Amino acid sequence: MTPGARAAAAIAALDAIVAGAPAEQVLTRWGRSARYAGSGDRAAVRDLVYDALRKRRSAGAAGGGSDGRALILGLLRLSGDSAGTLFTGEGHAPSPLTAEEAGHQTGPLTDAERLDCPDWLLPLVRDSLGIAAEPALLALRERATVFLRARGDRAAAAASLADEGIATRPHPNVSTALEVIANARKIQSSESYGKGLVELQDASSQGAILDLPLRPGLRVLDYCAGGGGKALALAARERLEIVAHDADPRRMADLPDRAARAGAEIAIARPGELSGDFDLVVVDAPCSGSGTWRRTPDAKWRLTPDRLDDLCRLQRRIVAEAAARVRPGGRLAYMTCSLLSTENEDIVPHALAGPCAGWDALPPRRWQPDGAGDGFFLAQLVRPGAAPV
Known part of the structure; x- marks a missing residue:
């Protein structure tokens, strides 16, 4: 052409x-x-x-x-x-x-035109991020960096990729992450990927998983597993008993093959099949995806105030469901790839006033969209009890 x-x-x-x-x-x-x-x-x-x-x-x-x-x-x-x-x-x-x-x-x-943001959304982003709002929105106008999560030795994974013509460099702040700087389109057909040496996963998401305290033998639930990226990253860190669940089991269709490629043992529980409680429940909640709009830019223009309200109600409901699965002394890790406080910080006091009353909230973490990764949010809530996670 x-x-x-x-x-x-x-x-x-x-x-x-x-x-x-x-x-x-x-x-x-x-x-x-x-x-x-x-x-x-x-x-x-x-x-x-x-x-x-x-x-x-x-x-x-x-x-x-x-x-x-x-x-x-x-x-x-x-x-x-x-x-x-x-x-x-x-x-x-x-x-x-x-x-x-x-x-x-x-x-x-106008500012909204210059920053390529819907008019109604710009005040929410500014309220959420303050002086970081404009740099974040400007970053979302550019193409996203491709990151890989290395399983095991990061240097060895980088060398294997280099042998196949895929150039990478280590992320300076995320010990598992490799930034792809050449031939990103060859990754999924590469032998390194096929052998499970690397997985496609953004650096911010990897950083959130590294923030979670783990020890061998913990029982872990990935409550909104989707394709299973978080479950696989958890399995790569420690020997855990991991259960993946999603309200739509079709989203987990590729997880068995991905787990086999990575040498990970992950049980799959469909709706109605969950049993028992867990030391750690990870909730990567459905959200606006505003921190990842470089990758799915049409989603920015489809989001409406009503849709955002629906998502916030869904997030609160999911947190309540997930909290019921946390055993005493256990932990709930709430994550989104959103920039908006309504989907992030505002969910925490709602949880503490309801399903997580009496729990302790750790200081949340935000990752801004930039060359080092997408926008991401992590809040951790700890249930009182013996042997905290």
Whole structure:
């Protein structure tokens, strides 16, 4: 595909996404139908679409509209590239610019446009992060760094990856994390990945797992396990009795294979199958995902105040359910990949006033989205009793 044809494909995909279709679904469908597109073409179109979604408001302002054509035009202008080289109308390229498009002048941007944030959400982010709000939102406009979690010797894992042409460097603050600096798209087909030497996991999420106190033999529940990333990271740290649970068991479909690849023993409990209590219950709660919007930028534009309220109610309910599984002296670890206090710090006093009354709350930790990882939050609540975890 020519650069112009890639731009035209990105425009069509963006039109479908702006109309309400999920970005991943649109791109997958296009990739299956565009048999003429090679892997490089598919990657280039994906990059264009996701870059435009990360900068949807500023690109729209620069392009003079909100449809796919305006977003790609605006993206080119934001990057200082000439639109005339792609909007030629030749072959499969987008048609040439109209006089109106060519003459469009970008006026002063509001803060929300400049930071590529929905108007209603900006005050919440500012209230949640204070002076860190603007750096966080600016970081979410850029592509995310790819991190791996090394199982065992990090240096050995890095050397194995290097032998396959995948360059990494160690994270300075997270002892298990490797930042991928070249050939990230080769990871899942690599022998190192196939042997379970590494797993894809963001550095902030790894840091949260490293913050949890563990000792051999603890009974641990990953209550909202999803694909099982937290359970696998826990298993890599210590010999534990780990149970993975999710309200939608389909999310755990790949976990047995992932556990086998990692040499981990993880029991799976479907809804209604949990029994007994646990020394540690990990709740990686469903949330807005605002700390990871670099990776799923269309989610930023789909979030609404009503949806956020629904998520907060769900989080409070899940904490109550999970707390009932913590044995005396045990610990509840509440996590989200959200930037918002309503989903993070505000959940803690609600829990202490209800299902966790009388428990102790440790100082929470926040990770901001930057080159060192995604936005993440961890709160730990300890139930009174003998032999605290």
